[in-house]
Amino acid sequence: MSVKIILFGKLADIAGSSVSVDNVPDTNSLVDSLNKRYPELATTKYVIAVDKQVINENTVLNKKSMVALLPPFSGG
């Protein structure tokens, strides 16, 4: 299964604003896969949102999942 993720801010500088990742059943495996492809991501601070909700634990993904990687917010 392939999942499309979107990236913002500093993360988009590293990996582009959108990336497709294959064979990732959950967010933990997604992170592992991204860290291999973009080693700089492993040392960069971010949270993961699935379907516009920030997740705090490993979350199962399906092909309709909207996954976003969000660096620390700096609005205002």
Add this chain to the structure above:
Amino acid sequence: MSVKIILFGKLADIAGSSVSVDNVPDTNSLVDSLNKRYPELATTKYVIAVDKQVINENTVLNKKSMVALLPPFSGG
């Protein structure tokens, strides 16, 4: 000695915006004198300012004293 006092808000409705009072060496005697002249003042809430400072105890007056009677504030 005569002291001129100024009055504001509701107090000016009762006694006018300025009143001269004779033979008042201090604020206590001033209040007594005013209450005789304007009985409604005795039942009306206010504080006294002498030289633009609100006083909390009996204060000696001289002919240069600026005395003001101030009803509860309602600015803003």
Add this chain to the structure above:
Amino acid sequence: MKERKPKNIFVQGPIASSFIADSIQKHSSKTDIGGHSIFLGQVRADKIDGKEVASIEYTAYEDMALEKMYTIREDIFAKYDLTCMHVYHSLGNVKAGEISLFVFTSSAHRKAAIDACEETVERLKAELPVWGKELLTDETYHWKENK
């Protein structure tokens, strides 16, 4: 002897939104400011014994009010790291829906601006000798009292 002369805070009639806009605009040259906090007091059409407040007529013991405001300003600047503070209060007639008080504080960081604005509003409501005469729709009136 005080070195600085108290700034006048009183304006005749309501405070126009265009005046507020100009005041904000003037701060665009101060690029060390990160946050502005503004409080606006608006005249409410309160119901009093079945009648409605049409406007408030403001009077003040101006000399004393300006001295008090000077002290409040000094205290607030001593307590908070502000870039600037502006205060305007109406005298005379201000209709329901119009603005009678404008407090404007600015700082590098939001916390100081927000806290300073709130404390200034609280203090000036409690300490400035200003009175509002609520003119009712039936041409009677009622002296306002701050809580």
Add this chain to the structure above:
Amino acid sequence: MKERKPKNIFVQGPIASSFIADSIQKHSSKTDIGGHSIFLGQVRADKIDGKEVASIEYTAYEDMALEKMYTIREDIFAKYDLTCMHVYHSLGNVKAGEISLFVFTSSAHRKAAIDACEETVERLKAELPVWGKELLTDETYHWKENK
């Protein structure tokens, strides 16, 4: 199912002082309002490694930000007795000295307006997926981080 569609809060470029004035002016017909509290975020010309911030380029995960803002709005209205709340945030380029955030709360009494404004500012800074890229005078950049 949510009944109400989240309101858009995003505007392209800086928030003009005339826009703020219009927003204030519109409330003059709401004569149950007694106090307005406004917070404005202004872009600071911070020094970073000897260079200066010339402007901030804002981007957002808009869909998520609007849903978050919807939740914040609902929470604030449940907690405080507000008449209304308006929030605007810039996207794109905002120069040092210009306004990028406008939070505006109104209530019958000042306390609710002031507290609601402050809490809204704190929450949106912490919860909205918005990012500021500080463009420096030497054409390099730095990603801002809220404290």
